[in-house]
Every structure is written in C-alpha cells, then in structure tokens.
Amino acid sequence: MTRQRALILNIMQESPKHLTADEIFALARQRMPGIARGTVYRNLKLMEQAHEIAKLEMSDGADRFDKTPTPHGHLYCDGCGSLQDIPVIGLVREIEDAIGTEVRSYQLTIHYLCPACRKEQAQ
Ligand SMILES: [Zn+2]
Ligand SMILES: [Zn+2]
Structure with missing residues (x-):
C-alpha cells in the first residue's frame, strides 16, 4: 500500500462522515501538502474496485465515499x-x-x- 493510499484510508476511518472526493483531498493536503488531486481520485477508484471502500452516488450532488464496504x-x-x-x-x-x-x-x-x-x- 502506498503512503497516499494509507493516508486516504486513515482520513476516512477518522471521519464520522461519508466524505466526498474533494473533502478527502482537502484533508489529505493538510497532512501531505504535495499530494495531487488526481492521486486522491485515482486511489479512491482503486480502493473502490478492491472493495475496501464503497462509492455512494448521491442524487443531489457529488458522490460520497463510505469506509464501510459491507451492505448497510x-x-x-x-x-x-x-x-x-x-x-x-x-x-x-x-x-x-x-x-x-x-x-x-x-x-x-x-x-x-x-x-x-x-x-x-x-x-
Ligand atoms: Zn439535518
Ligand atoms: Zn455508510
């Protein structure tokens, strides 16, 4: 696992919310100032494909990401x-x-x- 991926997972696990990609990017940049938006987006996609996280499509706005991949x-x-x-x-x-x-x-x-x-x- 890359440092970037570990950081993203950490941010999601610490937050009680279902964050959007932009929110995750903003929090990631506070801790790893050099991190690129594309890196965050790419990692979220990979983590979703690996079923480590789930993506929630919202009818009224940006997709949100769920740290709990099991159904609920x-x-x-x-x-x-x-x-x-x-x-x-x-x-x-x-x-x-x-x-x-x-x-x-x-x-x-x-x-x-x-x-x-x-x-x-x-x-
Ligand atoms: Zn309310
Ligand atoms: Zn959830």
Whole structure:
C-alpha cells in the first residue's frame, strides 16, 4: 500500500462522515501538502474496485465515499444533507422471507430530517 493510499484510508476511518472526493483531498493536503488531486481520485477508484471502500452516488450532488464496504442502509437528512449509517439487516431478512429468496445486493437510503434540522424547523 502506498503512503497516499494509507493516508486516504486513515482520513476516512477518522471521519464520522461519508466524505466526498474533494473533502478527502482537502484533508489529505493538510497532512501531505504535495499530494495531487488526481492521486486522491485515482486511489479512491482503486480502493473502490478492491472493495475496501464503497462509492455512494448521491442524487443531489457529488458522490460520497463510505469506509464501510459491507451492505448497510443510510439515513439522509433532507435539511442539511448529513448521511448516517443505519443497520437494516432485519428489514432485509423480512424482504427475503417475503420474496422467498436471497437478496443479492441493495442500496437503501431513508430520507428524514435529522434532530438538528427538526429543532431548527420547530423554532
Ligand atoms: Zn439535518
Ligand atoms: Zn455508510
């Protein structure tokens, strides 16, 4: 693994967020000032192909990168765009029961208003 790739993985693991490539690049440059944008993008692509990370295509903006490559659902706030992981294995099991076969893959995003946005709306 190259130093650049280790740095990117480290940045993703330290962040509680699902970062965009530009956000990862900005954080990487703080720690490795010489790093090029193309290097970050290329490494993200390689890491995605190796299933070390997952890419999330967002309907409303830049793709985000997920440090958890195993299947899980997401909670998306329509107010501020924050994205959180949510376990949905129980739901997937119910769907498997209903369809009588195994779910092979899924992408599940649940839209809601996060507590901070709900609070702001209530004021
Ligand atoms: Zn919000
Ligand atoms: Zn996630």
